[in-house]
Amino acid sequence: MVQLQAKQKTDGFRLCWANNMSFIAKLFTPFARLRHSVYIMLIVTYVILAILLWQVFAGGGLIPTPVKIMEAIIRIISVGSFYDNLFASLSLTFIGMGISILIALVICYLSLLPLFHPIAKFIIKCRYLTLTGLIFLFTLLTSNGHNLKLSLLIFGIVPFFVTSLLSIIDSINEQEYELCKTLRMNSWQTLLEVVIIGRLDQVLEVMRQNFAIAWMMITMVEGLSMSEGGLGTMLIKSNKFIDLGTVFGILIIIFIMGVCFDFILAKMRHWFFPYTKLQLRK
Amino acid sequence: MYQKEEVILQVENVNLSYDRPILRNVSFNIHNITRADMQQGQVVSLIGRSGIGKTQLFKILSGLLSPQTGSVKIGQDLHPVKAGEVGVVPQNYILFNHRTIADNLSLGLRGSSDKLSDAQKADLIKDYANRFGLSEHLKKYPMQLSGGQRQRVSIIQQILTGNRFILLDEPFSGLDPVIKDKVIELLVSISTLNELNTLIIISHDIENSLAISDTAYILANQEGHEGATITEAIDLMHMGFAWNPHIKENKDFQDLVQQMKFRI
Numbered sequence: 001m002v003q004l005q006a007k008q009k010t011d012g013f014r015l016c017w018a019n020n021m022s023f024i025a026k027l028f029t030p031f032a033r034l035r036h037s038v039y040i041m042l043i044v045t046y047v048i049l050a051i052l053l054w055q056v057f058a059g060g061g062l063i064p065t066p067v068k069i070m071e072a073i074i075r076i077i078s079v080g081s082f083y084d085n086l087f088a089s090l091s092l093t094f095i096g097m098g099i100s101i102l103i104a105l106v107i108c109y110l111s112l113l114p115l116f117h118p119i120a121k122f123i124i125k126c127r128y129l130t131l132t133g134l135i136f137l138f139t140l141l142t143s144n145g146h147n148l149k150l151s152l153l154i155f156g157i158v159p160f161f162v163t164s165l166l167s168i169i170d171s172i173n174e175q176e177y178e179l180c181k182t183l184r185m186n187s188w189q190t191l192l193e194v195v196i197i198g199r200l201d202q203v204l205e206v207m208r209q210n211f212a213i214a215w216m217m218i219t220m221v222e223g224l225s226m227s228e229g230g231l232g233t234m235l236i237k238s239n240k241f242i243d244l245g246t247v248f249g250i251l252i253i254i255f256i257m258g259v260c261f262d263f264i265l266a267k268m269r270h271w272f273f274p275y276t277k278l279q280l281r282k
Numbered sequence: 283m284y285q286k287e288e289v290i291l292q293v294e295n296v297n298l299s300y301d302r303p304i305l306r307n308v309s310f311n312i313h314n315i316t317r318a319d320m321q322q323g324q325v326v327s328l329i330g331r332s333g334i335g336k337t338q339l340f341k342i343l344s345g346l347l348s349p350q351t352g353s354v355k356i357g358q359d360l361h362p363v364k365a366g367e368v369g370v371v372p373q374n375y376i377l378f379n380h381r382t383i384a385d386n387l388s389l390g391l392r393g394s395s396d397k398l399s400d401a402q403k404a405d406l407i408k409d410y411a412n413r414f415g416l417s418e419h420l421k422k423y424p425m426q427l428s429g430g431q432r433q434r435v436s437i438i439q440q441i442l443t444g445n446r447f448i449l450l451d452e453p454f455s456g457l458d459p460v461i462k463d464k465v466i467e468l469l470v471s472i473s474t475l476n477e478l479n480t481l482i483i484i485s486h487d488i489e490n491s492l493a494i495s496d497t498a499y500i501l502a503n504q505e506g507h508e509g510a511t512i513t514e515a516i517d518l519m520h521m522g523f524a525w526n527p528h529i530k531e532n533k534d535f536q537d538l539v540q541q542m543k544f545r546i
Contacts, residue, residue, distance in 0.1 A: 175376040178346050183443060184366035184393030193389075198380050275380055278425035 064245040072249035081229075086253075088230040092146075093211075093218050096153035100214070101207055103154065104161030108169060112191060120166060126159040131217075135224060145225025152221045157214050164206040168199055201273035208265035215258045284322070284519055287314040290480065291447065292360055296342055296352035303509030304335040305342075308352070310499050310512050312480060315519070322525075323479030325469065327491035330501030331546050335510045336484045337373075339501065340451050343482060344368040356447060366393065369440025369448035373455055375432040377424040383435055384420040387411070390442030410438045414468065430461045434468060446478040454487040466494050470527075488542045489530065492516070496524040502546050514545060 026032045027042075034042070051066045058065045064072070076082050111120035131152055138155070142148040172194060180190040222232025231254055238246040270277050291312035298305040315324050330336050341347035343354055345365040354363045377386050387407045391398065398406065411417045414434045424432055433453065440448050453469070454462050473481050485491045492498055500514040518524040521538070529535050 173376070175372055175374070176378070178341075178365075178370065178372075179376050179378075181346060181365040182344065182368070182370045182440065182445075183389055193378065198378060201380065273380070275423040275425060278423060 062244065064248055068245045069248045069252060072245035073252060076234075076246060076249050076253065082234075085229045085231055085234050086257075088228050089218050089222065089232065092149060092153065092222070092228075092230065093214050096150055096157065096218075097207065097211065097214050099150070100154050100157040100161055101203070104158050104165055105203065107158075107162050108165040109191070109196065111166060112169070112195065120162060123159050123162045124166065126155075127163060129159075131156050131220075145227050149221040149225055149228075152224070153214065153217055156217050156221075157210060160210050160213050161206060164210060165203065168202045168206070169195055172199070201269055201276045204265065204269045204272065208262060208269070211261055211265060212258060215254070215261070219254065283318050285316045287316055288358060289360065290314045290324075290356065290358060290478070291343075291482075292353075292355045293343070294353050294355075296339070296349045296354065297509070298335070298338055298342065298347075298349050299509070304338050305349070306507060306509030306511045308339060308501070308511055310515065312482070312497070314358075314478065315496055316477070317525075321474055321477050323473035323476060323481070324497070325473050325481045325483065325495045327483045327485060327495040327498040328501050329485060329488055329491050329498055329542070329546060330510060332486050334501055334503070336486075336501060337451060339510075340370075340449055340484050344370045344449050346370070366443075367445065367447070369443060369445040371433065371436045371440060371448065371450045371453065373452040375429065375436040377432060377435060377439070379424050382421055382423055383411075383416065383427070386424065386435060387420075387439055387442060390439035394442060394444040396444060406442070410442065413471075414438060430457060430464065433465065437468070437472065441472065441475070446476065447480045447482065448472070449482045449484065451484050452486070453483060454485060454490045462490055466490060469494055486546075488546070489539045492518060492523070492535070492539060492542070493530050500542070500546055516542075 023038075026034065055065050055067065107116070107120050107123060110116035134155070135148075135152070138148055138151050142151050176194050176198070177190055180193060185193060218230070219232035219235055222228075222230035223236045226233040226236065231250055235247060235250050238244075238250065289311045293308055293310050296305055296308040297303070312324055312326050315322055328336060328339065338347065342349050343363070345354070345363040345368060355361060356363045356367060378389065381389070384407060387410070388403060391403050391406065407420070408417070411420055414437075416431065416434060416438070419427060419431060419435075424435070427435065437448065437450070450469070453465055457465060469481055469483075473479050483491050483495065496517075496519045498516040498518060499512045500516070501510050502513045503510055504513060516538075521534075523529050523532070523535050523538070526532070
């Protein structure tokens, strides 16, 4: 009886060992698929590990520890002016994103007309222009701080939007255009069906991908005119007083907000365009 | 009893070259075939090896590509073909992935010369979907359908435009034998929907192409010449092989299939 129990225990141990080994092997196997719950567990493990390492190595130094950052975050969000600053940043980002995507879409659709194609190509190259050198020019061209920030933001984002949108248009299968011809559509109807309606879901995906650029730029442009406030203004002020706990706290808030928007935009794509779910690798 | 009436598609000396000749002096005709007491369209096969230039010929026949020399004329008045006058069902059954099956089919009707009300259009789509086993899929997206179902949608979409000529690029490719037989049944039923319906099948699948056709043309290279051309015309009606649903079981037909393998 005792021998049988010992054997069962050994078998159980072997089975458990084999399962663990197969799980570890899976983690290092290309294209292996993990269960969603396991994947979440993996992320949580990474986060805990990063926080622990941070706490251990940052303790006592200039860099604030996670505990101090958490305290700073609580302090920041408990002050009413934080929400005014957050609102200022969000409204500027959304207005900038909205205007940028409209301008980028018009440029991309017009690029299909040979007359406007070189303009679109030039705008793509404007990604290599640094905004810092253009601040003076934009200051002269705009009437107030708000417009200066908005125009710099738009000027910074549009080339990235146009680049992504044009690559979508370039990757359209020639057979889709041919299908339109066989269905007796003229050039304008083809443009509407294939490029505009057919790629609307991808416009949202481009917005999602480029939201990160806009969100990153917002703190930079807010530093140019601090009268309206914003998260960028908060960052600059905290940096000035070497209040690194607050700086890191704001950075973490900015990061979490960005991740949330990324998630919401991805979900919106599935809500508005249900067929996009079917094209994903499951 | 059948009659070969007027020419309804005429291909004359079509030549196409890129960095080398692809098609050389391709010429053939498709006649209106009539049979007593029944509505009989035409099914013509263009058979050739992979990479011989079938897809280029397919595009030229549909008006999507212009040959360097030569012409393609269609209709009873034999006018030069224009894109949109010949329905095209490509090998990968391209559909608009952002539209449901019902919407994809209604796009076919939008290009139709028949002006129908929305209710009439919906009824027509339902009728075709019902006839070809797609009723339960009308609200789905193309990505949710199997290859065979997408092929049927693609064919019906082209029929709904009102085109009498429909080109099918490799319609049997990648299908299992059971589905191939269903495709044959489908194509036969389409060819008999209207007297002037003409299906042109471009394929390397000799057996299935011959089994469904009334005429077949072999597209192959000739020794000493670059570029594919029509090397042989096979009149399956004259041979007694046309319009027989069980023709694949016929020994003479199988002998012909075997011979053809050496001729392409």
